Amino acid sequence: MPKLSSITITGNEAANIADCIDSLKFCDERIVVDGGSKDDTVAIAEKHGATVYHHPWTNHGRQKNIALSHATGDWVLLLDADERVPPALAAEIRKAMQDGEAAGFEIPRSSFFCGRWMRHSGWYPDYVLRLFRRERGHFSDHLVHTRVICDGKVKRLATPLTHFAIRGIQDSIAKMDSYSTAGAEQIVATGKPVKFSSGITHGVWAFVRCYFLRLGFLDGREGFLLAVLNAEGTYYRYMKAWLTARGRG
Numbered sequence: 374m375p376k377l378s379s380i381t382i383t384g385n386e387a388a389n390i391a392d393c394i395d396s397l398k399f400c401d402e403r404i405v406v407d408g409g410s411k412d413d414t415v416a417i418a419e420k421h422g423a424t425v426y427h428h429p430w431t432n433h434g435r436q437k438n439i440a441l442s443h444a445t446g447d448w449v450l451l452l453d454a455d456e457r458v459p460p461a462l463a464a465e466i467r468k469a470m471q472d473g474e475a476a477g478f479e480i481p482r483s484s485f486f487c488g489r490w491m492r493h494s495g496w497y498p499d500y501v502l503r504l505f506r507r508e509r510g511h512f513s514d515h516l517v518h519t520r521v522i523c524d525g526k527v528k529r530l531a532t533p534l535t536h537f538a539i540r541g542i543q544d545s546i547a548k549m550d551s552y553s554t555a556g557a558e559q560i561v562a563t564g565k566p567v568k569f570s571s572g573i574t575h576g577v578w579a580f581v582r583c584y585f586l587r588l589g590f591l592d593g594r595e596g597f598l599l600a601v602l603n604a605e606g607t608y609y610r611y612m613k614a615w616l617t618a619r620g621r622g
Contacts (some may be wrong), residue, residue, distance in 0.1 A: 375470045376401045376431070378446030380424075382436040387412040388456035389537070394421040396457040398465065400450065406440040432555070434519035437512040444507055449520070451503045455537045456482075462532040466504060469530060476525025477505035487541060487595050494589035494599050495582070496538075502514040503526060503534070516555040542598075549606040556606075557613035569616045576608030 379400040383390060384407070397403050403423040407415050408430030418425050428439050441449060448470050452458065457582050458466070461481070469478050481498035491497055502521040510523045539545045560567060585587045586598035592599070 374445035375444070377448045377450060377466070377470060378402045378404060378444035379450045379452055380404045380406070380437065381452050381454055382406050382408065382433070382438035382440055382446055383410060383414050383418070383454050384408045384430060385410045385412050387417055388415045389454040390414050390418050390423075391421050392457060393452060393454050394423045395450060396419055396459070396463075398422070399458075399463040401446055401598070402442050402444070404431070406436055406443070407580075408436055421529040421567070421581070432519075434512045434514040434516075437519060438514075441507070441511060448505060449505055449507045450512065453536075457535045457537075459532065459535060462530070462534055465530050465532045469504065469528075469591055472528065474526055476509040476529045477502055477521065477523035477527045479527060479529045481530070482536050483533040484536040484538045485543070486539045486599055489592065489595040491592050491595065491599070493587060493591045494596050495587040498533065500529060504530070516559050517552050525538065530539075545602050549602060551608065553606050553609040553613055556610040557617060560610065560614040561617050567611060567618055569612075569615055571615065572608045572611035575611050577602045577606040580604035 377400045379397045379402070379438045381404070383395060383405055388411070394403055405418045405423045405425045406428055407425055408428060415425050426443055428436065430436065439449065450466065477500045479500040481500055484499065486496070502523060505521055505523050506525070509525050510521050512519050513522055539548070580603065581601045582599065583603045589596035590598045
């Protein structure tokens with residue numbers, strides 16, 4: 374039977390990490406790389422059976438590659454602290470590891486937003502590549518929204534993992550600020566010029582894409598709220614990039 378390692382990166386995830394680690398009991402080893410949490414994340418993770426390594430925070434991609442370097446399994450499963458693996462998915466993952474062709478698997482994700490499980494808005498089925506052969510994958514070096522780069526054939530699983538993305542509006546605002554800052558840094562790093570109007574046009578397009586093209590209106594009031602928050606996050610990302618670039622001029 375192939376060995377399975379789970380990897381998770383953390384930073385002040387005391388509210389999430391216990392349920393996350395408990396949902397990974399089917400794995401042969403559970404690895405957490407903590408970037409300097411000020412709360413009880415580390416103690417809770419260790420109490421629930423994870424092996425915790427410490428590394429000062431760099432960015433999402435590098436932290437995940439550090440976690441990957443500690444894994445010893447034939448297969449690796451990446452899980453964020455706000456995600457859970459239901460029992461049906463755990464069984465499907467174990468079965469998928471017997472596949473002799475695939476180098477990796479994309480998993481559908483069901484996300485919770487402000488009291489509602491989203492079924493549109495680009496949030497479902499939201500396939501993410503999370504399971505891969507350790508020697509065939511690594512993570513892109515992005516500040517945010519890093520992805521697995523997998524060398525080989527990628528297939529898909531059927532059972533979704535659960536993602537408690539945004540429990541309340543406060544969570545969304547905090548993430549928006551953090552992600553828009555990191556996104557702005559990525560834009561500036563490309564060296565491409567950013568206009569003042571970029572934030573407005575990209576923000577409007579983000580709303581249209583989420584609410585209309587991705588059928589966010591079918592997600593009710595939460596769909597509208599998500600579309601507005603996407604627009605705001607996009608607007609702030611470009612405005613922060615514009616202000617940063619102007620300050621360097």
